[in-house]
Amino acid sequence: MEELMSLSPEKILLRWMNFQLKKGGFQRTVTNFSSDIKDSEAYACLLNVLAPECSVKPSAMSVKDLLHRAKLVLEHADRMGCKRYLTPKDIVDGLPNLNLAFVAHIFQKRNGLSKQMKQVSFVDGLSDDAQVSREERSFRLWINSLGISSYINNVFEDLRNGWVLLEVIDKIAPGSVNWKMANRPPIKLPFRKVENCNQVLKIGKELKFSLVNIAGNDIVQGNKKLILGKWYFNQLHRVYFYSNGTQQWITCTSDFQNNLEVNKCA
Numbered sequence: 001m002e003e004l005m006s007l008s009p010e011k012i013l014l015r016w017m018n019f020q021l022k023k024g025g026f027q028r029t030v031t032n033f034s035s036d037i038k039d040s041e042a043y044a045c046l047l048n049v050l051a052p053e054c055s056v057k058p059s060a061m062s063v064k065d066l067l068h069r070a071k072l073v074l075e076h077a078d079r080m081g082c083k084r085y086l087t088p089k090d091i092v093d094g095l096p097n098l099n100l101a102f103v104a105h106i107f108q109k110r111n112g113l114s115k116q117m118k119q120v121s122f123v124d125g126l127s128d129d130a131q132v133s134r135e136e137r138s139f140r141l142w143i144n145s146l147g148i149s150s151y152i153n154n155v156f157e158d159l160r161n162g163w164v165l166l167e168v169i170d171k172i173a174p175g176s177v178n179w180k181m182a183n184r185p186p187i188k189l190p191f192r193k194v195e196n197c198n199q200v201l202k203i204g205k206e207l208k209f210s211l212v213n214i215a216g217n218d219i220v221q222g223n224k225k226l227i228l229g230k231w232y233f234n235q236l237h238r239v240y241f242y243s244n245g246t247q248q249w250i251t252c253t254s255d256f257q258n259n260l261e262v263n264k265c266a
């Protein structure tokens with residue numbers, strides 16, 4: 001158990017995925033969420049094991065068009081009730097962050113573990129201690145699904161240098177970050193981290209977020225209450241972004257795994 005809990009989220013999900021693939025008679029071992037899943041064969045086998053009632057016909061995987069294969073896999077996932085964190089092209093291109101988020105969501109929807117095995121929660125073991133909230137875990141998966149260059153294992157630790165938050169903001173509000181003023185990791189000097197976090201808060205205020213009683217140093221210090229309560233979970237339900245030249249608001253529920261509603265601004 002200690003060995004399992006010491007693994008990264010990616011390694012735990014890979015171990016779980018290969019466990020299920022072995023049950024389905026899959027002949028290969030998946031070692032990553034990029035090149036090893038690009039042909040969709042591992043996904044098709046995994047979903048057939050977990051949800052045989054929604055299965056992809058084996059003959060479908062004989063199709064040479066990889067985009068068509070990936071489309072069938074995502075349609076299978078839809079029938080299971082999984083949210084789409086990625087597109088068929090993302091699978092074929094082997095984008096690791098999006099594929100990792102997709103597999104994590106599949107695990108949460110239907111992991112195929114017995115009740116006894118569920119007493120050891122793989123999800124709760126994704127580098128989180130027992131007290132870390134479901135919201136933090138959901139927020140982490142959401143960030144990792146955005147396709148930014150950074151990958152986070154723990155919201156409170158990995159956001160402290162401000163860089164990931166700047167990447168997130170730039171993703172949802174393109175062009176809002178002054179990258180010339182940003183400090184790229186690794187960042188050794190604490191005041192450089194504060195500079196990044198101060199820019200995060202500055203942009204947040206420009207986007208009309210209500211940022212009362214929170215400073216850049218609160219993020220650097222990993223203040224859980226302020227990061228989740230004051231900052232993102234009260235503010236990302238109103239994230240401003242541009243899509244095809246149209247101003248829109250993203251409206252999120254408090255749990256980022258739930259429905260994501262996009263409402264056009266008046």
